[in-house]
Amino acid sequence: MTRPITAGVDGTEESLAALDWAAREAVRRGLTLRVVQAWRFQPYEAIDAADPDTQATWVREGLDGVVRGVTARHPHLDVETELVPGDPAETLVAAAAGAELLVLGSRGHGPVVGFLLGSVGQQVIADATRPVVLVRAGDQPAAEAAGREIVVGQQGEPEDSAGTLRFAFETAAARGAGVRAVRAWSLPPVFAYSPGSMQLLDEAGGLEPYERKALSAALQPWRERFPGVPVVEHVEMGSAGQVLLSVAARAQLMVVGRRAHRTAVGARIGSVAHGVLHHAPCPVAVVPHTA
Structure with missing residues (x-):
């Protein structure tokens, strides 16, 4: 079975850098890129934001916009998307199980920023049965020269x-x-x-x-x-x-x-x-x- 390269996204700058890295790697290996976003309903006081269906639509629109950017840069890349309601760590661990590798964003590096990994990233790395790649915001293709x-x-x-x-x-x-x-x-x-x-x-x-x-x-x-x-x-x-x-x-x-x-x-x-x-x-x- 051919596994895809899977990228976990959440709209942050570092997750978008991870998505770009995953797309380039999928092109190199001739594999499908699978983009997964986990989300949880967040109740707000505003009435129009308190509906789970409304929030799901917003998240889906954001995910579709991100994927359009990837396909514009890599027009021949086969891309699949999945929006999963549920716990982010559990969703990403499950996504990794069927992937060639899972790519995630990370916040930064060095002693000033404290621990690099949040609880989700650490749990995913510890529990995933496939390789996990961590990519930081600002990562550029030139680094692969x-x-x-x-x-x-x-x-x-x-x-x-x-x-x-x-x-x-x-x-x-x-x-x-x-x-x-x-x-x-x-x-x-x-x-x-x-x-x-x-x-x-x-x-x-x-x-x-x-x-x-x-x-x-x-x-x-x-x-x-x-x-x-x-x-x-x-x-x-x-x-x-x-x-x-x-x-x-x-x-x-x-x-x-x-x-x-x-x-x-x-x-x-x-x-x-x-x-x-x-x-x-x-x-x-x-x-x-x-x-």
Whole structure:
């Protein structure tokens, strides 16, 4: 089954930037663009605004206007729309399940603005079973120019990052871009050493050569599957989030994996994904390990 690229919109500047990003990606991949807007009835004192049907008409007219702009820019793009009354997070999670990827807008980045993700965005990323791309207001097609890379984080064993690497290579192939695969490492605590791990490190020639071999092994099947995609292997000592952000300036898209954690106060998407979403200057794709 061919899945569409789905964009969630709500009329904000950042969601319109996400819609434009999704449209360009759909054109590149030859896929349908599906535009989804969730809405809830908002009662107002004004009589003419208190009717759910009236509000639905207003929202539909706004959605149709946005889609007309997209089709004017991409006249050959197949576009579907859906207006869904209900909870925004639940609607978007359901929309993501049938999508190649879900694209959402985000408010900004950097420590001044506080948390990048609101409760809806965080819940969608934590619960979605497909990749979710976050795009900020002001994102421009020029950021996808030749020479800018798809930066992807790789951690653990090859199977741990297979979905993340697959997404990065597929995206790079569609854009004619290269991949920079980043693996961060740090010195393990003394108690983490074991005779088996020491033997592996000795055979590899030390910690950094071991990490380089691990990255090369994880990349090998994807190099073979996408022989036309240039690859840079980047191994650096430091935290994963810091190392990824150190190369963000050259990225047209950053791709990170996530394994959601449930806590008493809600879903957490992991420190690496959260840090990159909060600080990266480019769109960020968060890929669940099950994708």
